[in-house]
Amino acid sequence: MKLKLKIWRQKNAQDKGKMVDYDIEGVSGDMSFLEMLDVLNNQLIGKDEDPVAFDHDCREGICGSCSLFINGEAHGPDRLITTCQLHMRKFKDGDTVYIEPFRAGAFPVIKDLVVDRSALDRIQQAGGYVSVNTSGNTQDANAIPVPKSDADKAFDAATCIGCGACVASCKNASAMLFVAAKVSQFALLPQGKIEAKRRVLNMVEQMDKEGFGSCTNTGACEAECPKGISLENIARMNREYLSASFTANE
Amino acid sequence: MSWLKKTFSSTIGRKFAMALSALFLLVFLLQHFAINITSVFSAGLFNELSHFMGTNPLVQFLLQPVLIAGILLHFILGVYLEMTNKAARPIAYAQYRGSASATWMSRNMAYSGMAILLFMSLHFYDFWVPEIVYKYVEVNPEDPFRYYEELVHKFQNPVRIGLYVAAFVFLSLHLLHGFQSAFQSLGARHPKYYPLIEKLGKIYAIGIPAGFVFIALYHHFFHA
Numbered sequence: 001m002k003l004k005l006k007i008w009r010q011k012n013a014q015d016k017g018k019m020v021d022y023d024i025e026g027v028s029g030d031m032s033f034l035e036m037l038d039v040l041n042n043q044l045i046g047k048d049e050d051p052v053a054f055d056h057d058c059r060e061g062i063c064g065s066c067s068l069f070i071n072g073e074a075h076g077p078d079r080l081i082t083t084c085q086l087h088m089r090k091f092k093d094g095d096t097v098y099i100e101p102f103r104a105g106a107f108p109v110i111k112d113l114v115v116d117r118s119a120l121d122r123i124q125q126a127g128g129y130v131s132v133n134t135s136g137n138t139q140d141a142n143a144i145p146v147p148k149s150d151a152d153k154a155f156d157a158a159t160c161i162g163c164g165a166c167v168a169s170c171k172n173a174s175a176m177l178f179v180a181a182k183v184s185q186f187a188l189l190p191q192g193k194i195e196a197k198r199r200v201l202n203m204v205e206q207m208d209k210e211g212f213g214s215c216t217n218t219g220a221c222e223a224e225c226p227k228g229i230s231l232e233n234i235a236r237m238n239r240e241y242l243s244a245s246f247t248a249n250e
Numbered sequence: 251m252s253w254l255k256k257t258f259s260s261t262i263g264r265k266f267a268m269a270l271s272a273l274f275l276l277v278f279l280l281q282h283f284a285i286n287i288t289s290v291f292s293a294g295l296f297n298e299l300s301h302f303m304g305t306n307p308l309v310q311f312l313l314q315p316v317l318i319a320g321i322l323l324h325f326i327l328g329v330y331l332e333m334t335n336k337a338a339r340p341i342a343y344a345q346y347r348g349s350a351s352a353t354w355m356s357r358n359m360a361y362s363g364m365a366i367l368l369f370m371s372l373h374f375y376d377f378w379v380p381e382i383v384y385k386y387v388e389v390n391p392e393d394p395f396r397y398y399e400e401l402v403h404k405f406q407n408p409v410r411i412g413l414y415v416a417a418f419v420f421l422s423l424h425l426l427h428g429f430q431s432a433f434q435s436l437g438a439r440h441p442k443y444y445p446l447i448e449k450l451g452k453i454y455a456i457g458i459p460a461g462f463v464f465i466a467l468y469h470h471f472f473h474a
């Protein structure tokens with residue numbers, strides 16, 4: 001199949017950047033989207049041109065490295081998958097495909113399609129952990145009973161891979177779904193309850209500091225999230241945040 | 251009190267304030283509708299209720315200022331949110347398929363809100379300003395029977411009727427997202443009762459604006 005690609009090219013963080021057109025031939029429906037970009041890059045290298053920079057690592061939907069805004073949607077037109085899991089059979093011969101970086105003020109472009117998503121790491125560092133004693137007398141986690149339904153919900157929240165598609169899809173570039181997943185994953189479990197108040201206050205504060213927009217409940221994040229993280233998590237974070245604001249000691 | 255300031259200047263605190271003012275306005279609108287609908291079947295009852303609302307000092311000097319403050323808060327916060335949210339994505343996408351993942355209503359709250367605000371300026375000019383002038387500027391003696399006549403008179407102009415209908419379409423669009431969104435912002439979302447909130451939201455968002463349109467059309471066509 002033949003495709004017309006429109007790809008965002010930007011030399012570095014300072015460069016203004018622009019969309020550049022590329023024609024690509026011989027794309028097979030069995031290729032993944034990233035393999036299609038590999039083919040393009042091989043052609044570019046062959047012509048002594050700068051290959052297109054894009055993020056990737058596991059290429060099986062578990063690491064959260066790959067990104068890309070494809071034809072106006074994060075991770076492309078399919079639901080519940082990452083870009084590395086997107087097959088080229090989703091496209092038709094002769095299609096024009098727009099490929100852009102995840103856009104948000106908090107995700108500055110480093111080069112081409114690679115953006116700096118370390119804002120999400122800093123939010124995680126602000127409270128997305130439990131403080132446990134690892135000196136050798138650590139208690140077996142299974143010694144503390146957890147209701148199955150809570151464990152399930154916590155597990156669902158923990159499947160967030162931190163890709164940032166929620167931010168990219170949101171018209172407000174809000175990171176609420178990501179933060180809500182991280183807050184929920186701990187808030188639901190007894191081990192996480194101890195630091196729950198401080199955690200949600202600190203993580204939300206960091207999220208606001210990073211310059212993400214605020215949530216207006218459009219639900220675009222949930223629809224585009226490759227892991228199907230639910231809006232219920234955002235409601236839980238709202239509850240956690242409000243009750244922590246009114247009851248925390250600090 | 252610095253914690254309170256911190257809470258309400260956070261993104262979650264602001265949406266909490268937005269939701270609280272929204273719920274307050276929802277209750278107000280329901281009350282407004284309940285009074286207006288009486289005009290369809292009983293001029294006497296409508297006059298009585300309007301007279302009460304127009305002269306009761308609690309309504310006039312407590313509820314009325316609170317209502318205006320609620321509208322202003324909802325409006326100012328809404329504009330502020332829209333501006334900061336726009337700024338959170340300084341470089342726009344070349345292609346953005348917003349409709350693939352979110353409803354038109356949810357993506358255009360600022361525009362439907364603006365349309366409602368424009369309508370409210372007309373509405374204030376039509377009813378509230380003459381009312382204030384009548385009562386507090388000209389200090390006319392209260393006539394408990396004037397309200398029904400005033401209402402019927404206003405609805406004779408077809409241009410006004412057209413504007414009313416258009417405004418209520420925008421109100422309906424605003425509420426179709428806004429109603430359930432307010433509950434979500436307050437953290438009230440659970441598979442147990444979310445379907446009910448969604449259903450109530452649809453009934454309210456379509457029923458109330460349709461009811462107001464009905465009242466306007468009724469007086470327009472039956473009291474020519």
Ligand code: SF4
Nearest residue numbers: 160161163164166225
């Ligand atoms: S919530 Fe979903 S879209 Fe957002 S970072 Fe996590 S996995 Fe990605």
Ligand code: FES
Nearest residue numbers: 057059064066084
């Ligand atoms: S490369 Fe790891 S999720 Fe796509």
